[in-house]
Each structure stands twice: as C-alpha cells, then as structure tokens.
Amino acid sequence: MSPAAAVAASKKFIGAVKDEWQLYSDQAEDYTIGAPIGFGASSIVYSATFQPSPDAAPIPCALKVVDLDRLPPHALRLLMQETQLMSLSKHPNVLRVRGTWMNGHKLYIALRLMNAGSAADVMRYTWPGGMEEEVVKCILKQALEGLNYLHINGLIHRDVKAANLLIDDDGTVLLGDLGVAAPLWETDDGPGHLKKPLMGKRKSFVGTPCWMAPEVITGKQYDASADIWSFGITALELTQGRAPLSRATPSAVLTQVATAPPPKMERNGGVHTYSAAFADTIAQCLQKDPSKRPSAHELLASGFFKGAKKKGYLVGTRSAAYRV
CATH class of the missing domain: 3.30.200.20 (Phosphorylase Kinase; domain 1)
Structure with missing residues (x-):
C-alpha cells in the first residue's frame, strides 16, 4: 500500500x-x-x-x-x-x-517505547500470583477500548493475551502484535479504499492455544466474538498469574477447550479476592456459544468497566509493588 x-x-x-x-x-x-x-x-x-x-x-x-x-x-x-x-x-x-x-x-x-513491557512481564516480576482486581480492571478497560476500535472497523485481533498488552510508564496500555489480525471486510477495486465494515466470518486456525476460542479450535466460522473469549482468558491469566491450561500440552489444551466446560474464576482461592461482578463478567466472555458473548462495546458500557480507574492508577500500583 x-x-x-x-x-x-x-x-x-x-x-x-x-x-x-x-x-x-x-x-x-x-x-x-x-x-x-x-x-x-x-x-x-x-x-x-x-x-x-x-x-x-x-x-x-x-x-x-x-x-x-x-x-x-x-x-x-x-x-x-x-x-x-x-x-x-x-x-x-x-x-x-x-x-x-x-x-x-x-x-x-x-x-x-513501552517502558514497563507487557502486562505479562509486569505480572511476572511484581504480581506472580496474579494482580489485584483494580489493577486488572484498569488494564483490561484500556485493552477493551483498543479491541472495540478494531472490531467496529471490521478487524479481529486473534491473539489477545497478557503478553500482547503493552504498558508505558504513564499507565497507558496498548494492544500490540497485530501480526495475525484479520479483516472482516473486503477492499474495493481501488487500493486502500475500504468498504463499509461488515462483521463477516473467518475460518483460519490462528492464535495461541490457551487463549483460543472453541469455535476457532474446532474449525468453525468465527468473528470478533472469538477475541472476547480470548479477552476472558486474559482476565483469568491476570488474576491467576497464568492462563488456564498453560501447563498442559498443546494437544491437551485443544481438546480441553473444545470439549470441556469453560474455565471459571476462583474468587477466593488465590492471592487476592475478586468481586462477584468480575467473575460474572468473565463468565459472560467465556460462553461456549459465541452469540451469547457480549461485544467489546457492551463490555465497555457495563457497570463493571465503567468503574475502572484512570490509567494513572497503574503508575502508583507498579511503584508500590516494586517497593515490596
């Protein structure tokens, strides 16, 4: 182009x-x-x-x-x-x-230059057992803003995970690594002219297994709702310190995601305690039926994410974590 x-x-x-x-x-x-x-x-x-x-x-x-x-x-x-x-x-x-x-x-x-690295890096060095709820919510809210921008323009990211959420010193979170992002629109005859974004379907087997939506793994057609599943897995990753099934073999991951019930948040079993509202938000994202998952826009409009703190909150929490 x-x-x-x-x-x-x-x-x-x-x-x-x-x-x-x-x-x-x-x-x-x-x-x-x-x-x-x-x-x-x-x-x-x-x-x-x-x-x-x-x-x-x-x-x-x-x-x-x-x-x-x-x-x-x-x-x-x-x-x-x-x-x-x-x-x-x-x-x-x-x-x-x-x-x-x-x-x-x-x-x-x-x-x-994103000085703090990825959300996965920050978690690994400062919150290895998972981040507290307000920190996760602040990170995810910004990631949702980026996802919503891609989705309303007819693009799906296809590899949403903590390693692809980049954080700067001022608390800004950027959605990175668009290497496997895909358009859900067609180009007009003229180069660079985009048709009106229409949310179509894809069938390519793309992504990272632990974060892949069931419909991607099983080879069904999928759309932007596949990113919402990955977003829900990322939320669990940030609260648990690792993604569900991250210690399983790739083949076992694919089988489990395709056939087993969706993973759930353990609100009280880890380093931090999480709210029922957070657990419910994740459960909505991890519906096996893609049509039942909320859109990025709907999640942003939810009471849970409307209550997220501004990006500057991450600056203070990172500094406090480094001092511990």
Whole structure:
C-alpha cells in the first residue's frame, strides 16, 4: 500500500483520533540503536532514540528488527499485514508503527517505547500470583477500548493475551502484535479504499492455544466474538498469574477447550479476592456459544468497566509493588 493509499484508508477508520505521538521517519540515519530489550523467533527488539537533526531533542523509541530470510512465505505475508494495520491504526490503545525501512534482508520497524513491557512481564516480576482486581480492571478497560476500535472497523485481533498488552510508564496500555489480525471486510477495486465494515466470518486456525476460542479450535466460522473469549482468558491469566491450561500440552489444551466446560474464576482461592461482578463478567466472555458473548462495546458500557480507574492508577500500583 502506498503512503497516499494508506492515508486514504486511515481516514475511513471509524473512531480514529488525532495521534498525540508524532510519527518518526523512515530514514535509518535518524535513529541510534541501543541494547536489545526483547527477542522473537525471527526478530529482536532494541531500545533506540530518534533524532532527525542535531538540534532536535532525542526521543526514546523501540526498534523491531526482523530477519526476513528467516521467515517462511506465510509469515512474511502476516508481517506485511501487521505493519500495514499498525501504520493505519490511530487509537490511544492500539500500538502504531512510527517508521519503517529496509537494510539488506532486515526490516526495521520503529515503535513507541513501552517502558514497563507487557502486562505479562509486569505480572511476572511484581504480581506472580496474579494482580489485584483494580489493577486488572484498569488494564483490561484500556485493552477493551483498543479491541472495540478494531472490531467496529471490521478487524479481529486473534491473539489477545497478557503478553500482547503493552504498558508505558504513564499507565497507558496498548494492544500490540497485530501480526495475525484479520479483516472482516473486503477492499474495493481501488487500493486502500475500504468498504463499509461488515462483521463477516473467518475460518483460519490462528492464535495461541490457551487463549483460543472453541469455535476457532474446532474449525468453525468465527468473528470478533472469538477475541472476547480470548479477552476472558486474559482476565483469568491476570488474576491467576497464568492462563488456564498453560501447563498442559498443546494437544491437551485443544481438546480441553473444545470439549470441556469453560474455565471459571476462583474468587477466593488465590492471592487476592475478586468481586462477584468480575467473575460474572468473565463468565459472560467465556460462553461456549459465541452469540451469547457480549461485544467489546457492551463490555465497555457495563457497570463493571465503567468503574475502572484512570490509567494513572497503574503508575502508583507498579511503584508500590516494586517497593515490596
């Protein structure tokens, strides 16, 4: 997609807002690469600074460097899709690409630096037994805002989990890793022109097993409600310290999710105690029948999430946790 087409497409995204964070550049010389801060099967994420001129203040950022030679064709296609979607998305809770360029067989993707890492990282180092309810609610509310933005624009994320909820120092939570996100709309004949989003169906077997919805595992058609199941599993993950069935083999996970009753929240059996309202919200998300699950919009309108604290609440709770 050309830059002009990308701009045309982004203008059609429902709920897009003015981006408070500037776009960087696609020029390698504007960046200074620092130490690695994350590793993937075919990529490394580095801390970096963006400084387009000597008199400009350096801006901390992250650089995802992907070795294209190590990607099979289908993964390369997904990466191109992820980069395109993350370039177009303009929402306070969806990670956006700030610049890209190629150097030999490596693709460089500039992103906002999320200093606290993922929700999974924060939990692992500060709340290994699970987070308290107000913290989880604050994180999930922001994730829901990002999901709702994707869904109303005819997109499904397909890999919602704590590792893909990125947190910054100011408490902002961004929905990241759109590598397996998929459109539920078709493109018009003209490049970059999107038809009105219509919530269609998908059949691809995509996602991470512990978080996959039953209809995805069984090969049935699915839509954005599959993300709501994954969202419910993520809620359990953040309260229990790990996702249900995370210690089972992949084949056992697939069988259990497809045939067993949905997992439930243990309100009083862990490190923290959780409200009946929270348990009920998770139960609604984990309905085996997709048509019975609430939408992201409906969840945001619920009394439970309307009572979520502002993002700044995470700053104080993280600091307190580090002091313990």
